[in-house]
Amino acid sequence: MPDVIQIKAFGMIAEAIGSDSLEIENPGTSLALKKQLEAQFPGLKSMKFSLAVDKKMIQEDTDISQGKEIALLPPFSGG
Amino acid sequence: MDRFERQVILPGFGPEGQGKLKQSSVLVIGAGGLGCPVLLYLAAAGVGKIGVVDGDVVSLSNLNRQVLFGEKDLRKNKAETAVRYFQDKYSDIQWEIFPEFITVENAQELILGYDLVIDGSDNFPTRYLVNDACVLMEKPLVFGAIYQHEGQVSVFNHGPNSCNYRDLYPQMPSAKEIPNCSETGVLGVLPGIIGNLMALESIKVLSGFGKPLKNKVLFFNSLTSQTYEVEISANSDSKSSIPETWKDFEQMDYELACEGIKQLSWNEAMKLMGHDVAFVDVREPGELPPLECTGLMKVPFSTLSSQLDRFEDAEEVLFFCQSGIRSQKAAQQLQQVYPDKKIFSIRGGINALKS
Numbered sequence: 001m002p003d004v005i006q007i008k009a010f011g012m013i014a015e016a017i018g019s020d021s022l023e024i025e026n027p028g029t030s031l032a033l034k035k036q037l038e039a040q041f042p043g044l045k046s047m048k049f050s051l052a053v054d055k056k057m058i059q060e061d062t063d064i065s066q067g068k069e070i071a072l073l074p075p076f077s078g079g
Numbered sequence: 080m081d082r083f084e085r086q087v088i089l090p091g092f093g094p095e096g097q098g099k100l101k102q103s104s105v106l107v108i109g110a111g112g113l114g115c116p117v118l119l120y121l122a123a124a125g126v127g128k129i130g131v132v133d134g135d136v137v138s139l140s141n142l143n144r145q146v147l148f149g150e151k152d153l154r155k156n157k158a159e160t161a162v163r164y165f166q167d168k169y170s171d172i173q174w175e176i177f178p179e180f181i182t183v184e185n186a187q188e189l190i191l192g193y194d195l196v197i198d199g200s201d202n203f204p205t206r207y208l209v210n211d212a213c214v215l216m217e218k219p220l221v222f223g224a225i226y227q228h229e230g231q232v233s234v235f236n237h238g239p240n241s242c243n244y245r246d247l248y249p250q251m252p253s254a255k256e257i258p259n260c261s262e263t264g265v266l267g268v269l270p271g272i273i274g275n276l277m278a279l280e281s282i283k284v285l286s287g288f289g290k291p292l293k294n295k296v297l298f299f300n301s302l303t304s305q306t307y308e309v310e311i312s313a314n315s316d317s318k319s320s321i322p323e324t325w326k327d328f329e330q331m332d333y334e335l336a337c338e339g340i341k342q343l344s345w346n347e348a349m350k351l352m353g354h355d356v357a358f359v360d361v362r363e364p365g366e367l368p369p370l371e372c373t374g375l376m377k378v379p380f381s382t383l384s385s386q387l388d389r390f391e392d393a394e395e396v397l398f399f400c401q402s403g404i405r406s407q408k409a410a411q412q413l414q415q416v417y418p419d420k421k422i423f424s425i426r427g428g429i430n431a432l433k434s
Contacts, residue, residue: 008307010298011226020300048250052309057247059314071309073298075248076226078265079113079201 005033006069013072016043026068031061033070049074082169083125096286097125103285104128104173106193108181108209110157111135112144112265113199113223116274117281119147122165124282128173129165132189133157134180135402136430144267154433180427181205183329186212195284197221197277203252204333210235210244211321215328219284220244223277227263230273233296233311234280242294245317251337269301334426340410342426348397351423357393361400361409362429370429380405387416399425 003026007017014020017037027033030051038044051058052071064070081087087097103126107114110133121129137145137152137160145157152160156178166174181189181200186208190196196218198209206224213220219237222244223230235243276297283291298307322328334342343351352358352374360370361380378386380400390396390413398406398413406424414422425431 010300010307011229020303048248048252050248055308056310057312059246059249059312071307073296073309074226075203075252076224076229076231077201077203077206077252078225079109079111079199079223079270 003066005064005067007037008069008071010072011074011076012047013044013049013074016041016047017072026064026066029061029063030058030070033064037072047074082171086124092286092288096288099286100125100282101127103195104130104193105195105197105281105285106130106132106190107197107199108132108205109199109201110145110147110161111141111199111201112225112267112270113274113277114157114197115145115147115161116271117197117199117223117278118161118165120275120278121281122169122172124278125171126281126285128175128193130175130177130189130193131158131161132177132179132181133161134178134427134431136433138402138430144265144270146267146271181209181212183208183331183333186328187216187325190216190218193218195219195221195281197223197281199223199274199277203337206244207251207337208331208333211328211331214243214321215325221277221280221284223273225265225270225273227265228269228300228302230269230276230299230301231296232273232276232280232292232299234284234291234293237284237291237293240294240313242311242313243317243321245320246314247296247311249314249316249320253338266301272299272301338407338411340407340414341423342403342407343397343423344426345432348399348423348425351395351397355394357390357396359396359398359409361398361405366401366429368429368433370432378409380409383409383412387413390417390420393420395421395423397423397425400428402430403428 004023005026007022009017009020027036050073083097087094110131135157136154137148147161147164158176158178162174162176196213213236220235223232280291283289294311296309359376359378363379398409400406403426410422410424
């Protein structure tokens with residue numbers, strides 16, 4: 001089985017990526033994932049967002065294992 | 080029978096739940112797209128005391144989602160207009176009107192007398208300010224925000240070991256990064272749904288009925304009708320970025336921290352006026368009311384980038400527009416060209432001057 005992970009994107013992040021979900025090869029850690037996404041979608045560099053692995057927010061660099069779902073969660077300000 | 084009969088007979092809620100709502104007080108920050116549905120349902124549910132904070136006035140483009148207001152309310156203050164609507168409707172609620180924006184100066188006084196704060200504001204500086212004030216005062220905070228077709232809802236600071244907004248978003252974003260609905264558009268139903276979720280979370284916190292979204296954030300997408308719930312965990316930096324005392328809090332400049340641009344009230348702006356200060360209207364021709372005074376520069380926002388050299392001699396620049404958003408962008412744009420100049424934006428724009 002290939003080592004892939006699912007990405008779920010919200011708000012501005014989904015716009016920058018052009019989709020609200022995608023499947024990618026697992027880069028191994030959350031930091032590596034962020035770097036890879038920023039290289040692929042340069043619009044992400046100027047955006048701040050939080051990350052969740054299997055619906056649990058992570059606060060520091062975290063190992064990602066096969067099949068995990070990673071959510072990219074930007075803040076919203078509107079009201 | 081009373082007007083709460085249908086919720087009093089609800090198993091698990093009962094007269095106890097109703098009694099708790101009656102004894103409770105909530106402060107609603109922002110009577111806009113989120114604040115309107117929050118107020119409609121909390122007033123209908125019988126919360127005993129409700130305070131409404133909003134310094135903005137009703138404009139025509141608000142009416143697709145700010146359902147408390149009608150065509151006859153244009154240019155009226157939102158907090159006053161909302162409360163008058165409810166005073167006509169229900170006789171059993173105590174109301175407090177605060178026709179002003181929440182700031183580091185008034186936050187403590189505004190929040191002090193309330194059991195719960197509800198943030199329905201529309202900008203990042205206010206959201207961080209309200210969060211920090213609630214942490215300082217140990218008040219629970221019901222949070223909701225929208226972006227285009229999506230919304231997020233959470234309950235912060237609710238009892239021990241409770242996360243807050245800075246755990247969810249430790250780094251303060253700028254408005255430039257994430258536009259709001261006056262720039263990207265919004266279907267009125269979305270803030271209606273998110274505002275109703277906020278009202279629901281508020282009722283849970285106040286009555287103890289059900290499980291509030293403590294340490295959880297719920298995302299909702301109106302185009303797919305999907306929800307996504309994420310568990311929030313404490314961030315080690317979050318504590319240190321929140322001011323420790325009210326004195327520290329009052330020294331904070333949330334707008335500057337978020338945007339890199341300082342915002343001034345009209346009063347503060349008037350004091351600054353002088354011959355080295357460029358006073359600039361960035362509204363487009365035809366926007367009302369016109370403002371005429373000596374030395375006023377008119378540089379429509381759409382033409383700003385081609386007129387940047389007009390600011391070469393000014394030491395300080397004061398921008399204003401209709402509501403304070405374009406002027407902030409103008410200030411950011413100019414600051415990039417002239418990093419050494421002192422550049423300000425007037426909070427709330429002409430709307431704030433009118434009210």
